[in-house]
Amino acid sequence: xxxxxxxxxxxxxxxxxxxxxxxxxxxxxxxxxxxxxxxxxxxxxxxxxxxxxxxxxxxxxxxxxxxxxxxxxxxxxxxxxxxxxxxxxxxxxxxxxxxxxxxxxxxxxxxxxxxxxxxxxxxxxxxxxxxxxxxxxxxxxxxxxxxxxxxxxxxxxxxxxxxxxxxxxxxxxxxxxxxxxxxxxxxxxxxxxxxxxxxxxxxxxxxxxxxxxxxxxxxxxxxxxxxxxxxxxxxxxxxxxxxxxxxxxxxxxxxxxxxxxxxxxxxxxxxxxxxxxxxxxxxxxxxxxxxxxxxxxxxxxxxxxxxxxxxxxxxxxxxxxxxxxxxxxxxxxxxxxxxxxxxxxxxxxxxxxxxxxxxxxxxxxxxxxxxxxxxxxxxxxxxxxxxxxxxxxxxxxxxxxxxxxxxxxxxxxxxxxxxxxxxxxxxxxxxxxxxxxxxxxxxxxxxxxxxxxxxxxxxxxxxxxxxxxxxxxxxxxxxxxxxxxxxxxxxxxxxxxxxxxxxxxxxxxxxxxxxxxxxxxxxxxxxxxxxxxxxxxxxxxxxxxxxxxxxxxxxxxxxxxxxxxxxxxxxxxxxxxxxxxxxxxxxxxxxxxxxxxxxxxxxxxxxxxxxxxxxxxxxxxxxxxxxxxxxxxxxxxxxxxxxxxxxxxxxxxxxxxxxxxxxxxxxxxxxxxxxxxxxxxxxxxxxxxxxxxxxxxxxxxxxxxxxxxxxxxxxxxxxxxxxxxxxxxxxxxxxxxxxxxxxxxxxxxxxxxxxxxxxxxxxxxxxxxxxxxxxxxxxxxxxxxxxxxxxxxxxxxxxxxx
Numbered sequence: 001x002x003x004x005x006x007x008x009x010x011x012x013x014x015x016x017x018x019x020x021x022x023x024x025x026x027x028x029x030x031x032x033x034x035x036x037x038x039x040x041x042x043x044x045x046x047x048x049x050x051x052x053x054x055x056x057x058x059x060x061x062x063x064x065x066x067x068x069x070x071x072x073x074x075x076x077x078x079x080x081x082x083x084x085x086x087x088x089x090x091x092x093x094x095x096x097x098x099x100x101x102x103x104x105x106x107x108x109x110x111x112x113x114x115x116x117x118x119x120x121x122x123x124x125x126x127x128x129x130x131x132x133x134x135x136x137x138x139x140x141x142x143x144x145x146x147x148x149x150x151x152x153x154x155x156x157x158x159x160x161x162x163x164x165x166x167x168x169x170x171x172x173x174x175x176x177x178x179x180x181x182x183x184x185x186x187x188x189x190x191x192x193x194x195x196x197x198x199x200x201x202x203x204x205x206x207x208x209x210x211x212x213x214x215x216x217x218x219x220x221x222x223x224x225x226x227x228x229x230x231x232x233x234x235x236x237x238x239x240x241x242x243x244x245x246x247x248x249x250x251x252x253x254x255x256x257x258x259x260x261x262x263x264x265x266x267x268x269x270x271x272x273x274x275x276x277x278x279x280x281x282x283x284x285x286x287x288x289x290x291x292x293x294x295x296x297x298x299x300x301x302x303x304x305x306x307x308x309x310x311x312x313x314x315x316x317x318x319x320x321x322x323x324x325x326x327x328x329x330x331x332x333x334x335x336x337x338x339x340x341x342x343x344x345x346x347x348x349x350x351x352x353x354x355x356x357x358x359x360x361x362x363x364x365x366x367x368x369x370x371x372x373x374x375x376x377x378x379x380x381x382x383x384x385x386x387x388x389x390x391x392x393x394x395x396x397x398x399x400x401x402x403x404x405x406x407x408x409x410x411x412x413x414x415x416x417x418x419x420x421x422x423x424x425x426x427x428x429x430x431x432x433x434x435x436x437x438x439x440x441x442x443x444x445x446x447x448x449x450x451x452x453x454x455x456x457x458x459x460x461x462x463x464x465x466x467x468x469x470x471x472x473x474x475x476x477x478x479x480x481x482x483x484x485x486x487x488x489x490x491x492x493x494x495x496x497x498x499x500x501x502x503x504x505x506x507x508x509x510x511x512x513x514x515x516x517x518x519x520x521x522x523x524x525x526x527x528x529x530x531x532x533x534x535x536x537x538x539x540x541x542x543x544x545x546x547x548x549x550x551x552x553x554x555x556x557x558x559x560x561x562x563x564x565x566x567x568x569x570x571x572x573x574x575x576x577x578x579x580x581x582x583x584x585x586x587x588x589x590x591x592x593x594x595x596x597x598x599x600x601x602x603x604x605x606x607x608x609x610x611x612x613x614x615x616x617x618x619x620x621x622x623x624x625x626x627x628x629x630x631x632x633x634x635x636x637x638x639x640x641x642x643x644x645x646x647x648x649x650x651x652x653x654x655x656x657x658x659x660x661x662x663x664x665x666x667x668x669x670x671x672x673x674x675x676x677x678x679x680x681x682x683x684x685x686x687x688x689x690x691x692x693x694x695x696x697x698x699x700x701x702x703x704x705x706x707x708x709x710x711x712x713x714x715x716x717x718x719x720x721x722x723x724x725x726x727x728x729x730x731x732x733x734x735x736x737x738x739x740x741x742x743x744x745x746x747x748x749x750x751x752x753x754x755x756x757x758x759x760x761x762x763x764x765x766x767x768x769x770x771x772x773x774x775x776x777x778x779x780x781x782x783x784x785x786x787x788x789x790x791x792x793x794x795x796x797x798x799x800x801x802x
Contacts (some may be wrong), residue, residue, distance in 0.1 A: 020063035091132035096181035100199035102172035118198035142616035144177035171724030172205035247725035251341035272300035342612035356409035366408035369589035396420035409436025426570025430605025496593035660697030
């Protein structure tokens with residue numbers, strides 16, 4: 001009993017209730033009675049006497065109650081539960097608030113979006129916490145972002161950060177967000193640890209059918225000393241399932257870099273989330289403006305999707321944003337009705353052609369047909385500017401001003417060139433290797449394998465086709481991988497598929513050989529720190545120190561042997577063509593598709609430096625070029641960044657990145673070149689890396705104007721996982737899997753959440769009720785006392801006796 005009083009020792013004061021009793025008994029002492037004849041007519045009736053005694057007794061009880069109530073009030077009785085004062089945290093609690101920031105949270109209930117409801121309810125939830133509670137905040141998107149990773153007691157600051165969350169966009173990896181929340185709670189020492197998720201009922205973000213991932217989650221929950229509880233609050237209980245929604249998938253470009261008037265193809269998947277077929281008007285936009293004649297209205301099947309293709313040739317240089325928008329006014333989710341892609345238009349592309357066989361006549365060179373393919377039409381500027389050089393004359397400095405290189409039947413190069421070629425590709429440039437008679441297993445390994453450029457591709461031997469009468473070797477039509485090769489396999493009549501091949505190099509994809517350690521030149525050391533550079537490219541060193549990927553076969557011959565292989569090295573691409581680029585081993589150079597094929601290939605490998613269309617959470621890399629000296633250097637042709645600057649020495653500089661929604665951030669420009677490269681080329685290549693890409697959409701980069709150059713701008717696009725476009729809601733089976741082992745506890749409202757979360761620790765103190773009763777008793781006591789004094793033996797008694 002005493003456990004329900006906060007000051008139980010004060011209950012001893014209840015002995016004071018004997019004071020009114022003693023006073024009452026003392027007031028009833030006997031007096032001498034004198035008989036007087038006239039008094040018999042003044043005696044009250046029996047009814048009046050009973051009323052007076054009852055009032056005396058009631059007055060006694062009121063005075064006893066007054067003393068009892070004041071004693072009980074100071075003893076502070078309480079009852080478990082929040083039925084009187086509500087449910088609130090008792091303190092010593094760490095809470096991680098998780099707010100769903102996916103596309104589906106942009107649905108509205110007519111007044112507010114679900115994301116706005118989530119923010120409001122999360123703010124209201126903070127008001128139920130105590131001053132000793134700590135709160136962290138996670139913005140759940142493709143990659144969860146810990147807005148507040150170290151839990152704070154400053155609840156107003158937490159509420160401010162909640163209200164500053166960016167608008168919904170992209171998908172939501174809820175399981176990853178919960179794992180991040182558990183990691184935060186694992187560092188807490190609080191006696192109660194909670195994760196509170198504010199979301200809608202979308203099923204795809206939970207991945208409830210991935211039992212292996214949820215079993216791992218069960219193991220993570222067991223690690224903290226105090227088991228955390230995960231609560232899920234539905235912010236859209238009044239909204240029903242989505243019955244109609246059109247979504248535009250990721251925009252796929254044939255290339256991210258192009259030149260004026262060179263057409264670019266776009267492919268995009270349109271998804272119909274409804275039970276009926278939908279006619280969807282699709283419009284192509286350039287930098288937010290609709291393009292004339294670029295409108296399609298395909299029919300999208302119910303609960304299905306269709307792939308739509310556009311083609312457009314850009315005319316002005318610079319970076320542009322191409323967008324495909326679905327013009328739907330009655331969609332449940334409007335933010336997924338548009339998709340963007342960034343593309344850079346350069347004046348032209350600088351390509352280095354390396355000829356492997358010296359010849360007296362140009363037509364006898366291995367690179368002759370490549371030179372013809374890149375020759376500009378009469379009276380028009382070239383799309384590709386080529387520089388031809390013999391392999392024996394090739395020097396490291398030849399790579400400084402080009403964005404791609406094509407090696408034609410090259411069997412030997414100097415060790416310096418081998419090292420430079422690896423750094424050239426790692427820095428984000430492109431390389432095409434065309435094999436030929438000079439390509440042997442030993443020469444290929446020495447030129448390209450030992451350095452780590454293509455360590456997993458090995459040449460086995462040269463294979464010749466059987467006599468023409470027995471079998472004609474063509475390209476296998478179904479082997480072409482989607483992407484930049486689509487145009488060459490779209491029609492069986494394409495001349496690319498009809499080309500015949502008489503010889504090619506057999507290749508084998510094996511384990512990567514350990515490249516020999518590169519020896520750094522002392523001249524490359526920084527003059528101030530005396531430290532050698534990490535590699536040929538600072539960005540590659542900081543972001544991808546060993547980014548050589550497994551080769552991919554893009555095209556095979558009808559024999560099943562690879563014709564075209566692709567491998568990534570650092571930030572750049574390498575294409576290996578197992579046959580020649582002249583008529584020595586095939587007739588492809590005489591086919592009409594050879595020119596567009598070679599253009600597509602060289603722009604594909606050169607676009608690897610762009611990095612303008614990235615996935616959620618990947619950094620944006622803006623590469624800037626500036627010269628050292630007093631005279632401006634000519635604009636580098638073929639570079640995907642035309643910014644150029646003339647300065648006397650490299651200076652600290654900042655560029656501004658603007659995220660979707662208008663939030664601007666300044667990023668420091670960092671030098672890429674080694675000291676020796678700066679001295680050799682007179683150029684100081686720099687870059688700015690922006691890592692806060694936690695909202696999908698279009699990002700802008702601005703460089704303030706200075707006297708030496710005008711203002712420079714650039715643009716990027718951050719994409720998201722389009723599985724978010726599936727708006728199917730959680731089923732009863734999904735919920736049953738999620739609540740298994742008490743993984744997740746679903747709550748219908750904040751009131752229900754507070755009751756279940758704080759029910760065991762919330763108490764209702766009764767002192768306020770007791771003081772209210774004390775005042776009422778006091779008023780009643782004053783009333784009865786006054787009544788007894790004024791009317792106890794007055795007119796009422798006389799009237800009753802008569």
